[in-house]
Amino acid sequence: MAAKAVVLLLAPWPLKFIIDSVIFRKPLPHGLSGFLPDPSHSLALLNTLGIAMLALGLMDAALSYWGNRLLLRTGQHAIFDIRRDLFAHMQRLSLSFHRRQKSGDIMARLGGDIQTLQDFVVSAGTNLSAHLLTMVGMIVVMLIVDWRFALVVMAVVPLLLFIMQRYSARLRIAFRRARQKEGELWGKVQEIIANVHVVQAYGREAHEDERFAEQAEKSLDATLEASDLQVQFTPLVGLVMALATGAAVWYGATRVLAGSITAGELLVFLAYLRGMASPVRQFAKIAGVVGKSSAAAERLGEVFSEASEIREAPDALIPSTCKGQLQFRSVSFGYHPGDMVLQNVSFHVKPGQTVALVGATGAGKSTLVSLIPRFHDPLSGQIMLDGHDLRELALDFVRSQVALVLQEALVFSGAIWENIAYGLAGAGRDEAIAAAQAAGIHELVEGLPDGYDTLVGERGATLSGGQRQCVSIARAMLRNAPIVILDEPTSGLDAFTERIVMEALRRLTVGRTTLIIAHRLATVTGADAILVLDQGHVVQMGTHEQLLAQSGRYFDLWNSGRSAVALSS
Incomplete structure (x- = not known):
């Protein structure tokens, strides 16, 4: 020029x-x-x-x-x-x-x-x-x-x-x-x-x-x-x-x-x-x-010019192993200043334990579990992973230790095996099939028109809700993370599909630290501990039997759930 x-x-x-x-x-x-x-x-x-x-x-x-x-x-x-x-x-x-x-x-x-x-x-x-x-x-x-x-x-x-x-x-x-x-x-x-x-x-x-x-x-x-x-x-x-x-x-x-x-x-x-x-x-x-x-x-x-609110420390730690021990210490969080969703939440989850989170809609259950993979950071308090504050650890490391199974199972356009392999970078078709077999859904996938090569439409439109959830569980299985978060994974499923999904979830959570959100309390009676949340506070904590004996908020939720089941039947 x-x-x-x-x-x-x-x-x-x-x-x-x-x-x-x-x-x-x-x-x-x-x-x-x-x-x-x-x-x-x-x-x-x-x-x-x-x-x-x-x-x-x-x-x-x-x-x-x-x-x-x-x-x-x-x-x-x-x-x-x-x-x-x-x-x-x-x-x-x-x-x-x-x-x-x-x-x-x-x-x-x-x-x-x-x-x-x-x-x-x-x-x-x-x-x-x-x-x-x-x-x-x-x-x-x-x-x-x-x-x-x-x-x-x-x-x-x-x-x-x-x-x-x-x-x-x-x-x-x-x-x-x-x-x-x-x-x-x-x-x-x-x-x-x-x-x-x-x-x-x-x-x-x-x-x-x-x-x-x-x-x-x-x-x-x-x-x-x-x-x-x-x-x-x-x-x-x-x-x-x-x-x-x-x-x-x-x-x-x-x-x-x-x-x-x-x-x-x-x-x-x-x-x-x-x-x-x-x-x-x-x-x-x-x-x-x-x-x-x-x-x-x-x-x-x-x-x-937008900067992520989630920032990694310059000297972030990358531990060689992760046991999956979680501890919330006086954690408070809100999406807007002055409007706290969680207030002074404290509890401890040992490696391999299953903890259920129950409470009315809006109690803060989904917000609580979203803090574990650092989708958000607490406004006050600490969340500890194996004794380390999450903010001290490398972000990629923290998220690699967590597998998610959400209420709305999200899948991408592509083959079934590709959606399963999405759970682990570099995974191929064989690894995806092995994960499906480990989750116990191999026969379900093989029953699809093209098996593992069945193409999935946008947002999984060509699959049923149960099929999408099974793919999501196999994806989490392939990730092989020590911590599993289940956010109402069986919501909206029929009884037959729910049995398949529950069996897959049982296989997924064996030996892993598990946090499960459930509205149907009957699905979490076997949890090692149940946390009852109400307006951002943990109001009760204990096993199913202990909480029923206390005649508190959990007792009310349990009875209202049984009444709803009896009414629908």
Whole structure:
């Protein structure tokens, strides 16, 4: 691009010498008289200058091709790096960030905002940088030839810069608002599509049509506002350049008549004025892309500026083994300041023990177990793993010691064995089958149409709830972690499927420290200890028999559960 700038700077000069030395027979500058034919040999000089013009044109074309090619490739690689780094950064942000952000808006940033930057590289990258480099050289040359005329030509620059700055700021604000509204729109779309079965079940399609149209209209209004600014900007720049060109031609002609400059030098000045106008006109044409890209860059910067609340100590420990001993010491936690979900929770789980967490909905059970793999950190208190505070240990180590089986078994698009192998980096088909056999679900998987090669649809739509849960259990089995967390793993399953899942869970938890959340108390009567939570407090702790004998909160939950079973039967 720097070489192209030099070529653009030299391009008008052969024409200047054609007019001054070939047509008007003026002598050549002293420095060129030894390289070019004498003006007395006008045809020879014309041929030489014509060849020079052709050579400069060829050089301009070649440099444009290679410069633009390199610039675009470099720019696209940079955009790829941004997209890759943004995805990696988002994955490592704490769950509190993902709770605040709508998934549709996140997708808009990964997709639409990155695409806007790509459009900027394609539109603004080509030739614009070369023209900007050339402007510096043009200004220097014009000042050397005739500083008065140079000042007249350059007088338009401050006005153009003022217009560009004013409209660029307004365009950036307008397109930032448009991108925000578009992100909100995609967030609404994602919410509706994800719950389309509920929409159809309740016949609310027309209602959602109205909600979508209302949000889309807000996005449209913001986009039209930005477009109106862009439409104003382009002709205004054209008008200023027309006035500047007219003034330059008039003043330049008076300088020629006065003998201060030659007609060829006037031509060079006008060519330079046109060259200075090119990036301005190009910017005016792509002002919308520039405004969008600026707003997109700001939105991406907002995500990159987010720091994960879960931080690893610089000297984090990586123990050689893990027994799975857990201890909560006066742990308190809340998602929002002043709104504590857990308060002064203390208990101890020995290696290999099974501890059940029971309580009403909202008591803090799921929040409590989410602290073990450090999805969140306690606001006060400590969680100890084999005598070490979790915050002293390497994050990867902590999470590698925990296997999760959730109420909603999450699976990915792909084969059954690939979903099982997801539990351990580097695991293959054989390891996945071995894990399924260990979990006792081998026959269930083999009974699927293609066995372990059965393809799973998005979010496991092609599998039943029990089948998804069995895959989740086999995945946890393959992880072979000393700590297992079960968050209502049998909720919503029929009696036959529940027996299969319960047997798989029994195999999974043998010899492992297990924390299980259950609403159906009958499934946890054999636990080594049961913790009863109420509004974030541990109000009771003991075995099933001990808690029934105390006639407290657990006794009430047990009796209400038996009453519900009797009523349903």
